[in-house]
Amino acid sequence: MLNNKMTELLHIKYPVLQAPMAGGVTTSTLVAEVSNAGGLGSIGAGYLTPVQMQKQIREVKKLTANYFGINLFVPNKFTFTENEIHIAHKTLQPIREKLGLQQSENSEIPTATDYYDVFKEQIRVIIEEKVPVCSFTFGIPSQDVIDVLKEQNIILIGTATTVREAIEIEKQGFDLIVVQGSEAGGHRGHFMNGFQESLIGLMSLIPQVVDQVSIPVIAAGGIMDGRGLMAAICLGAKGVQMGTAFLTCIESGAPETHKEAILNADEDQTVLTRTFSGKWARGIKNRFIEEMQEHETSLPEFPVQNILTQTIRKTSTLQYNQDFMSLWSGQSPRLAKTQTVAQLMKDIIAGANSLGVKHE
Amino acid sequence: MLNNKMTELLHIKYPVLQAPMAGGVTTSTLVAEVSNAGGLGSIGAGYLTPVQMQKQIREVKKLTANYFGINLFVPNKFTFTENEIHIAHKTLQPIREKLGLQQSENSEIPTATDYYDVFKEQIRVIIEEKVPVCSFTFGIPSQDVIDVLKEQNIILIGTATTVREAIEIEKQGFDLIVVQGSEAGGHRGHFMNGFQESLIGLMSLIPQVVDQVSIPVIAAGGIMDGRGLMAAICLGAKGVQMGTAFLTCIESGAPETHKEAILNADEDQTVLTRTFSGKWARGIKNRFIEEMQEHETSLPEFPVQNILTQTIRKTSTLQYNQDFMSLWSGQSPRLAKTQTVAQLMKDIIAGANSLGVKHE
Numbered sequence: 001m002l003n004n005k006m007t008e009l010l011h012i013k014y015p016v017l018q019a020p021m022a023g024g025v026t027t028s029t030l031v032a033e034v035s036n037a038g039g040l041g042s043i044g045a046g047y048l049t050p051v052q053m054q055k056q057i058r059e060v061k062k063l064t065a066n067y068f069g070i071n072l073f074v075p076n077k078f079t080f081t082e083n084e085i086h087i088a089h090k091t092l093q094p095i096r097e098k099l100g101l102q103q104s105e106n107s108e109i110p111t112a113t114d115y116y117d118v119f120k121e122q123i124r125v126i127i128e129e130k131v132p133v134c135s136f137t138f139g140i141p142s143q144d145v146i147d148v149l150k151e152q153n154i155i156l157i158g159t160a161t162t163v164r165e166a167i168e169i170e171k172q173g174f175d176l177i178v179v180q181g182s183e184a185g186g187h188r189g190h191f192m193n194g195f196q197e198s199l200i201g202l203m204s205l206i207p208q209v210v211d212q213v214s215i216p217v218i219a220a221g222g223i224m225d226g227r228g229l230m231a232a233i234c235l236g237a238k239g240v241q242m243g244t245a246f247l248t249c250i251e252s253g254a255p256e257t258h259k260e261a262i263l264n265a266d267e268d269q270t271v272l273t274r275t276f277s278g279k280w281a282r283g284i285k286n287r288f289i290e291e292m293q294e295h296e297t298s299l300p301e302f303p304v305q306n307i308l309t310q311t312i313r314k315t316s317t318l319q320y321n322q323d324f325m326s327l328w329s330g331q332s333p334r335l336a337k338t339q340t341v342a343q344l345m346k347d348i349i350a351g352a353n354s355l356g357v358k359h360e
Numbered sequence: 361m362l363n364n365k366m367t368e369l370l371h372i373k374y375p376v377l378q379a380p381m382a383g384g385v386t387t388s389t390l391v392a393e394v395s396n397a398g399g400l401g402s403i404g405a406g407y408l409t410p411v412q413m414q415k416q417i418r419e420v421k422k423l424t425a426n427y428f429g430i431n432l433f434v435p436n437k438f439t440f441t442e443n444e445i446h447i448a449h450k451t452l453q454p455i456r457e458k459l460g461l462q463q464s465e466n467s468e469i470p471t472a473t474d475y476y477d478v479f480k481e482q483i484r485v486i487i488e489e490k491v492p493v494c495s496f497t498f499g500i501p502s503q504d505v506i507d508v509l510k511e512q513n514i515i516l517i518g519t520a521t522t523v524r525e526a527i528e529i530e531k532q533g534f535d536l537i538v539v540q541g542s543e544a545g546g547h548r549g550h551f552m553n554g555f556q557e558s559l560i561g562l563m564s565l566i567p568q569v570v571d572q573v574s575i576p577v578i579a580a581g582g583i584m585d586g587r588g589l590m591a592a593i594c595l596g597a598k599g600v601q602m603g604t605a606f607l608t609c610i611e612s613g614a615p616e617t618h619k620e621a622i623l624n625a626d627e628d629q630t631v632l633t634r635t636f637s638g639k640w641a642r643g644i645k646n647r648f649i650e651e652m653q654e655h656e657t658s659l660p661e662f663p664v665q666n667i668l669t670q671t672i673r674k675t676s677t678l679q680y681n682q683d684f685m686s687l688w689s690g691q692s693p694r695l696a697k698t699q700t701v702a703q704l705m706k707d708i709i710a711g712a713n714s715l716g717v718k719h720e
Contacts, residue, residue, distance in 0.1 A: 200543070223563060
């Protein structure tokens with residue numbers, strides 16, 4: 001009853017994708033457990049080197065015989081000046097001092113070309129390892145990348161925040177579209193629309209997208225249980241992608257302090273901020289966001305600011321200090337639980353079936 | 361199948377409420393046609409004098425024998441200084457000139473006490489006319505007002521944007537709660553939470569509210585058809601309140617230029633602004649919003665700014681000029697149609713039934 005052309009394409013039993021959260025959340029166990037439970041697990045490889053990626057893909061293969069996915073960031077062009085970096089370091093200095101960190105040395109910042117070279121290597125590994133599903137965030141890769149992946153019959157998923165972006169993804173030959181509602185935690189995936197224009201709630205976004213594209217649409221943002229899955233299906237989606245719900249699972253690699261912050265948060269405590277990475281993202285409001293807020297719009301762009309705050313975020317995590325970590329979360333933290341992936345998947349499907357929506 | 365304790369309480373056939381949009385949209389014909397079609401029509405009386413209100417209530421009664429509702433703004437305390445008014449007039453002057461308006465004379469601004477006196481008169485009329493349902497926006501009225509309405513068995517609906525606000529509404533003895541998602545058009549209804557904190561998408565808001573309150577919840581924001589109705593029900597709501605979908609109906613009193621702006625808009629063209637009224641509201645971006653944006657945060661609060669922009673909005677409307685009107689709209693303008701209320705209601709129910717969700 002929950003099967004449709006999307007589940008068929010992805011060789012999954014249930015229309016539930018685990019969001020490919022970057023930064024260590026998607027352990028091999030998490031990914032494999034989702035796929036073993038009938039959903040699609042996915043490696044968030046945005047910050048992984050090609051070597052780390054290859055190692056994790058092989059680990060996941062040992063833990064599941066089912067389909068799984070991998071997600072890459074499409075590299076963006078970016079520029080920065082020495083002066084910008086100097087000012088950003090200066091605004092971060094009081095926070096470094098609170099954490100007992102040394103005066104910051106000049107961070108080594110790779111160029112856009114360096115990032116693109118890594119991206120090409122990541123693509124090479126995905127092909128070599130025959131990863132069944134590859135999704136992209138922050139844009140659409142160039143035609144040659146799409147072509148080479150399609151030649152290998154790798155299923156391609158794009159991420160859109162508006163109808164315009166969804167139409168473009170379909171036009172470029174993708175198989176599926178994840179639509180990211182304003183409810184979503186972590187980084188915003190807009191790439192044609194501006195940040196403010198991209199903040200559309202799923203209740204509005206799903207039906208407007210499905211009316212304009214013909215490939216299957218997967219809904220992401222604030223969905224935590226069978227109620228959300230069935231609501232997304234009523235609106236015209238073929239399935240859902242869930243991040244925060246998997247992040248607090250026992251198998252997730254998120255720091256315990258991050259999990260606890262979500263488990264203790266209310267729906268009105270997340271905010272959108274670009275202070276951590278230079279790219280807008282949703283997380284639980286903490287001291288870092290508050291203290292950096294006045295500099296919000298003048299900070300360097302992604303990934304520059306992300307590099308500059310790396311030591312701060314890492315040190316805060318090691319000190320079990322929620323004040324200066326990025327506590328990414330969607331708008332439904334009240335629905336988060338500590339449980340295994342198997343239990344979460346079981347509850348989602350039971351909840352969905354109890355509502356008994358007819359479809360396909 | 362679409363019946364539940366909410367439809368029973370409101371004596372309606374279908375769980376669809378027409379949002380009580382203020383400012384002339386909710387003509388007596390619109391309200392009566394919704395109630396005649398099995399939903400709950402509602403008069404947006406926020407800007408009506410007690411005399412105008414009484415006249416419209418009597419008109420509606422002649423056009424329908426069914427239940428209908430009325431909505432009031434809970435008056436807020438506000439202050440202003442002569443200097444604030446002077447600066448606001450100065451920022452509006454270039455726009456007045458474009459519309460061929462005279463240099464603004466000093467507008468007569470009533471006090472908070474004046475507004476409260478009108479509010480008490482409005483309550484008196486509602487009791488005298490035995491309006492079956494009364495809803496409130498911008499807060500919760502004082503206990504004596506709640507008591508006197510409940511004594512008359514008038515059904516009370518409160519408006520919440522967060523779980524905290526919903527819990528407070530239930531605590532104060534209301535019968536039903538409308539939860540307003542971030543998708544909603546027109547003014548934001550937050551009264552305990554700040555504006556930014558109140559922007560929660562319905563996919564997140566509905567399940568988190570229904571888990572914490574026991575009175576029926578009605579979902580509002582971006583819902584335009586049977587897909588949205590069934591999605592809201594899956595998430596735990598007992599029904600929906602729809603604004604933009606009714607605003608473009610033939611029977612609505614919205615200016616044709618406003619209807620056309622919605623019918624031609626995309627999902628990424630609405631913005632949140634307080635430039636028109638001093639209170640945050642969602643509408644289609646136009647020249648007024650753009651030109652006033654730099655003064656956004658320093659403008660006088662509601663209802664002061666609303667009074668100062670009144671002549672501009674009225675003149676722009678009379679000149680069929682979309683540039684300086686408030687073009688309120690939710691985030692789903694692509695789903696808006698020109699049709700009768702009867703047709704819209706018929707389509708909503710047919711669409712919902714085709715999805716066949718089990719409930720109650």
